[in-house]
Structures are given as structure tokens and as C-alpha cells.
Amino acid sequence: MKALVWHGTKDIRCDEVPDPQIEQPRDAIIKVTSCAICGSDLHLYDHFMPGMQNGDILGHESMGEVVEVGPEAKHALKVGDRVVIPFTIICGQCEQCKRGNFSVCERTNRNKDIAAKAFGHTTAGLFGYTHLTGGYAGGQAEYLRVPYADATHIKVPKTLTDEQLLFLSDIFPTGWQAAVQCDIQPDDTVAIWGAGPVGQMAIRSAILLGAKQVICIDRVPERLDMARAGGAITINFETESVIERLNELTRGRGPEKCIDCVGLEAHATATLDAMYDRAKQAVALETDRPHVLREMIYVCRPGGVLSIPGVYGGLLDKIPFGASMNKGLTWRMGQTHVNRWTGDLLRLIEEGKIDPSFVITHTVGLEQGPDMYKVFRDKQDGCIKVVIKP
Amino acid sequence: MRFETERTRRRGHPDSATDALARGLGWFSIGLGLTELFGARSLTRALGMEGQETLVRAYGVREIATGIGILASEDPTPWIWGRVAGDALDLATLATQLKGGNRERENIGIAIGAVAGVTALDILCAQTLSQESATPLAPSRDYSDRSGLPRSPDAMRGAALGSVHIPDDYKTPESLRPYPLH
Ligand SMILES: NC(=O)c1ccc[n+]([C@@H]2O[C@H](COP(=O)([O-])OP(=O)(O)OC[C@H]3O[C@@H](n4cnc5c(N)ncnc54)[C@H](O)[C@@H]3O)[C@@H](O)[C@H]2O)c1
Ligand SMILES: [Zn+2]
Numbered sequence: 001m002k003a004l005v006w007h008g009t010k011d012i013r014c015d016e017v018p019d020p021q022i023e024q025p026r027d028a029i030i031k032v033t034s035c036a037i038c039g040s041d042l043h044l045y046d047h048f049m050p051g052m053q054n055g056d057i058l059g060h061e062s063m064g065e066v067v068e069v070g071p072e073a074k075h076a077l078k079v080g081d082r083v084v085i086p087f088t089i090i091c092g093q094c095e096q097c098k099r100g101n102f103s104v105c106e107r108t109n110r111n112k113d114i115a116a117k118a119f120g121h122t123t124a125g126l127f128g129y130t131h132l133t134g135g136y137a138g139g140q141a142e143y144l145r146v147p148y149a150d151a152t153h154i155k156v157p158k159t160l161t162d163e164q165l166l167f168l169s170d171i172f173p174t175g176w177q178a179a180v181q182c183d184i185q186p187d188d189t190v191a192i193w194g195a196g197p198v199g200q201m202a203i204r205s206a207i208l209l210g211a212k213q214v215i216c217i218d219r220v221p222e223r224l225d226m227a228r229a230g231g232a233i234t235i236n237f238e239t240e241s242v243i244e245r246l247n248e249l250t251r252g253r254g255p256e257k258c259i260d261c262v263g264l265e266a267h268a269t270a271t272l273d274a275m276y277d278r279a280k281q282a283v284a285l286e287t288d289r290p291h292v293l294r295e296m297i298y299v300c301r302p303g304g305v306l307s308i309p310g311v312y313g314g315l316l317d318k319i320p321f322g323a324s325m326n327k328g329l330t331w332r333m334g335q336t337h338v339n340r341w342t343g344d345l346l347r348l349i350e351e352g353k354i355d356p357s358f359v360i361t362h363t364v365g366l367e368q369g370p371d372m373y374k375v376f377r378d379k380q381d382g383c384i385k386v387v388i389k390p
Numbered sequence: 391m392r393f394e395t396e397r398t399r400r401r402g403h404p405d406s407a408t409d410a411l412a413r414g415l416g417w418f419s420i421g422l423g424l425t426e427l428f429g430a431r432s433l434t435r436a437l438g439m440e441g442q443e444t445l446v447r448a449y450g451v452r453e454i455a456t457g458i459g460i461l462a463s464e465d466p467t468p469w470i471w472g473r474v475a476g477d478a479l480d481l482a483t484l485a486t487q488l489k490g491g492n493r494e495r496e497n498i499g500i501a502i503g504a505v506a507g508v509t510a511l512d513i514l515c516a517q518t519l520s521q522e523s524a525t526p527l528a529p530s531r532d533y534s535d536r537s538g539l540p541r542s543p544d545a546m547r548g549a550a551l552g553s554v555h556i557p558d559d560y561k562t563p564e565s566l567r568p569y570p571l572h
């Protein structure tokens with residue numbers, strides 16, 4: 001089959017690879033009908049996340065049709081079922097899964113030891129995402145092997161389109177969890193850094209959850225347009241002072257809730273801390289660029305919440321932790337517990353309260369995949385979300 | 391502030407780097423001009439060009455005028471191109487000294503090298519500015535209707551409440567909430 005394969009920094013190719021096979025009794029194979037490129041994939045493309053190997057198949061936002069089912073997954077799935085595959089692989093039986101903490105499932109990471117070395121304890125296995133999280137083949141491919149398939153799937157009705165459903169795999173629940181983590185109250189101002197796909201979903205989620213004022217910060221004009229369409233007030237961090245504007249919009253108090261939808265590759269205009277991060281990252285003294293985190297800690301209203309869906313990989317420098325401690329901020333973060341939310345979110349889509357396909361700007365075949373990584377990364381051609389049809 | 395266009399890498403973004411470069415070149419012009427104007431004698435001595443003080447002072451006035459033009463104008467582009475032309479003149483003048491019996495040939499060589507370096511910066515700056523625009527371009531695609539919501543965001547505010555389940559571990563207990571609710 002064809003698949004998008006990682007060969008090194010900024011080197012992704014559409015290769016011919018062996019078809020996946022059932023390996024474990026709980027596996028299933030799906031024929032991928034749609035998949036997407038995620039901002040998290042860009043961290044792999046740019047190679048800021050450690051643990052990738054030449055030959056890894058990418059992709060963790062996929063859906064399709066079940067074509068083969070292992071004997072122990074048959075109670076939950078049958079050939080022909082239409083499923084969206086969450087990016088976190090879950091066993092459904094461990095203590096964490098039972099609590100709904102799916103992204104820290106204790107069983108699905110087959111490289112538990114490496115993960116435990118890096119993080120102290122293992123987290124869940126993820127599709128197409130580094131050997132720290134199991135090194136499982138991803139779904140930017142014609143076929144995908146789904147481990148623990150009897151738990152790792154979301155059944156979806158045939159009445160809705162792929163485009164409406166695909167983002168249940170990741171960005172919709174991710175934006176949603178980011179907003180839910182804020183425990184939004186009717187008077188709240190929610191400030192969201194990043195108007196990428198995750199930021200866009202977080203904006204809509206915050207509105208649907210009743211935030212009084214939603215503010216979004218980015219610098220890409222068409223992304224800011226889309227943010228405004230969803231109900232956000234926007235700040236362009238290249239032409240305005242983020243801190244000043246946020247304080248202005250909150251009568252000097254600062255936003256009660258702050259969401260980081262940017263992660264470890266934050267850009268900053270010629271500020272001192274940005275140059276410091278770039279220099280340290282270049283000589284590997286720091287792995288991540290936490291400019292957004294610093295801004296959130298600084299501007300957040302005391303007693304407020306920082307919600308961090310943006311991905312970080314390793315060590316962060318110069319975090320104003322004193323400010324955070326003294327202001328009594330609550331931090332909530334994590335990879336998304338996708339299946340915890342998808343029941344409700346599928347219903348919102350079915351009821352017509354939201355149509356997540358609004359974010360799609362490019363649809364291409366697998367062969368154009370490698371080019372689209374570049375277009376998406378460089379935000380060329382108005383690119384916000386790429387859907388691939390294998 | 392200048393903004394990038396289709397012809398540069400990041401369409402629609404402000405380009406503060408080139409802006410800063412242009413201003414830097416403006417200040418450099420003024421500094422060099424003052425040196426030429428008031429230090430003409432020592433310059434000509436170092437370059438083996440005694441007797442040409444008036445020419446050097448005239449070049450100094452040109453530099454200062456260009457520098458002020460760059461710093462004071464809304465759009466520095468024509469002034470930076472002016473610098474490029476001035477550089478050509480400087481280079482031509484210096485080149486004439488390479489021939490004949492100038493005793494400071496070595497210094498002339500160094501001066502040519504220095505002017506050539508600045509010329510490269512000037513050309514880079516002028517070319518970049520020429521490809522940019524004074525106002526931000528409208529986004530290449532119009533997403534202002536991409537709300538994803540069936541009604542206006544205002545009408546949809548809170549629309550999910552009541553029909554979705556917020557788990558207890560995502561709710562702050564009432565007694566721990568930092569802000570009063572009305
Ligand atoms: N927690 C999870 O489970 C989960 C799931 C999906 C994605 N993510 C992460 O969410 C983040 C965003 O994903 P995406 O798909 O939207 O990516 P994206 O790269 O398309 O979006 C990031 C946006 O941030 C903007 N940005 C950069 N620096 C900024 C700054 N200083 N201030 C404000 N905005 C800035 C960029 O211009 C860009 O529009 C990534 O880190 C991704 O890895 C996390
Ligand atoms: Zn993702």
C-alpha cells in the first residue's frame with residue numbers, strides 16, 4: 001500500500017510499504033477513507049519531538065471502514081463498520097481507562113520502558129507518533145492496523161460525511177477538552193493562543209460552553225479571519241502588544257482562562273526571551289520554546305486557569321513559576337482523552353450545533369501529502385487544515 | 391512598517407527585520423556623511439587623494455541627505471535605491487585611484503571592499519522593500535464566513551450546555567471558585 005513515511009527532518013515521502021496485518025487478537029484493519037495532517041505532525045516534520053525513526057509511517061487522525069477483525073475484537077466490531085480512530089490507543093480495561101484518563105492508558109504503549117525513562121511513568125500508545133509512545137504505524141496510509149481495536153474506535157453513522165466526522169479523531173475533542181479544562185463560567189474571558197485547527201476548535205468549544213468573551217491570538221491573517229468568524233476577538237501578535245490588548249479587553253484584570261493551542265514551536269517577535277530560546281534550542285540546551293506559556297502565566301488573572309493542549313516534549317527554560325505560584329493559577333494539560341468526549345461531540349454534530357468541516361482548506365491525495373506538509377507548515381496558500389483521501 | 395507580499399516568503403506579515411535594516415542603513419549614511427564632511431582632510435590623506443577634499447565633502451552631503459530621507463520618509467524604498475546609486479559612484483571614484491601612481495593603493499583596496507559589502511546590504515534591502523507593500527494585503531483566501539456554527543456565535547453562546555456532560559473531575563467545586571458569580 002501507499003503511506004506517508006518519515007525519513008528524517010523535513011523529509012517525508014509517499015512510499016510503497018507492506019500492507020498491515022492482524023498481529024494481535026484484539027487488532028482490526030481499516031481501509032482509510034480520510035485522514036488529516038495535524039499540527040502535532042509538524043513537530044515531527046521539524047523534528048523537535050525526539051524518538052522518531054527512519055521508516056515510521058505518520059498520521060493519527062484517520063477514519064475509514066473496517067475490513068478485517070481479530071478474534072478478540074469481534075464482540076465490538078464487524079467488517080463494514082464505519083469508524084473514526086482516536087489518536088490515543090486505549091485498552092479500555094486498565095485503571096486509567098476506567099477513569100476516562102485514556103491518554104495515559106497503562107497498557108497500550110509497547111515501549112513502556114522508554115516512556116517511563118523519559119516521563120517517569122508510561123503514557124498511552126499513539127498512532128504515528130514517536131517510539132516514546134509505542135512507535136505504532138500511523139494512518140496517513142491506505143490501510144491502518146488498529147491495536148486494541150475493540151476499544152480504540154468511535155463508531156459513526158453513515159448519514160454524515162467524512163469531513164464532518166474525521167476531526168472526532170483528535171482536534172475537535174482536543175479543542176473541546178481544552179475549553180472544558182477551563183471550567184468556563186458565564187462571566188469568563190477565555191484567551192486562546194494559536195488560531196490553527198486546535199485553536200479554531202477551542203474557540204467554538206468555548207462559545208458553545210458559554211464563555212462571555214473569547215479572544216484569539218495569532219499572526220496569520222486568514223487564520224485570524226476564521227477565528228473572528230467563530231466569535232473571537234483577535235489580536236495579531238506581530239502588530240499589537242498581546243499583554244496590553246488582553247488587559248485592555250478585560251478592564252485590566254487579565255483573562256480568567258488561558259489556553260495554549262501553540263505548543264513547543266511558538267514564534268515570537270524580536271523579544272529577548274525568543275532569541276534566548278532559539279539560541280538554546282539550537283545548541284540543544286533546551287528542547288522547547290515556551291514563549292506562549294510565559295505570556296499566559298504573566299497575563300492570566302490571579303486564581304485563573306491555564307489549559308495546555310499545545311504539545312511540549314522536554315525541557316523548558318525561564319518559566320516564571322513564581323508568578324504562577326503566587327497568583328494561584330491552576331494548570332490543566334495533557335494529550336486528549338478522546339473517547340471521553342466523542343459521544344457528546346458526535347451528538348453535537350448530529351444535532352447540527354457545529355460542523356467541524358469548516359476548518360478544512362485543502363483536500364489532496366496521498367501523493368501530494370509530502371508537499372502539503374510544507375504548505376501547512378509554512379501557512380502558504382491560506383492553508384489551515386489538510387485532509388488526505390488515500 | 392512594510393508588509394510582505396506574494397513575492398516574499400510570508401505573505402501578509404509585517405517585515406520588521408527589513409524595516410530595521412533600512413533604518414540602520416539610514417543612520418549609517420548619516421554617520422559616514424558626517425565623517426566625509428568634517429574629516430575630509432584625514433580621509434583624503436589615508437586614501438592618497440589629497441586635493442579632492444571638496445569632492446569628498448560633496449559625497450558627505452549626499453550621504454547625509456540620503457540618510458535623512460531614509461529615516462524621515464514614509465517609504466524608504468527610493469532612498470535606499472538612492473544609496474545603491476551612491477555606492478556605485480563611490481566605487482567608481484575609488485576605482486579610478488587604483489590606476490596611476492596612488493601611493494595608498496592598499497587602503498583604496500580596503501575601502502573598495504568595505505563599500506562593496508555595504509552595497510550588497512543596500513541592494514538586498516532595496517530589493518526586499520520593492521517587493522513589499524506599505525499596507526497589509528488582504529488574506530489570500532477569505533474565511534470570514536467559516537464559522538462552523540449554524541447561527542451567529544452570539545446566538546450559539548452556551549448552546550452546548552445542558553446537552554453535554556461535564557465530568558466532575560473537570561468542575562471546580564463552588565466553594566473553591568475564585569470569582570463571584572452573578
Ligand atoms: N493535546 C493534544 O492532545 C493535542 C492534539 C492535537 C494537537 N495538539 C497540539 O496543539 C498545537 C496546535 O495544533 P494545530 O494543529 O492547531 O497546529 P498549527 O501549527 O496549525 O497552529 C499553531 C498556530 O500557533 C500560531 N502561533 C505561533 N506562535 C504563536 C504565538 N507566540 N502566539 C500566538 N500564536 C502563535 C501559529 O501561527 C499557528 O497558527 C500543537 O502543539 C499540537 O501538537 C495537541
Ligand atoms: Zn493531532
Ligand SMILES: [Zn+2]
Pocket residue numbers: 090091092093094095096097098104105106107108
Ligand atoms: Zn488502558
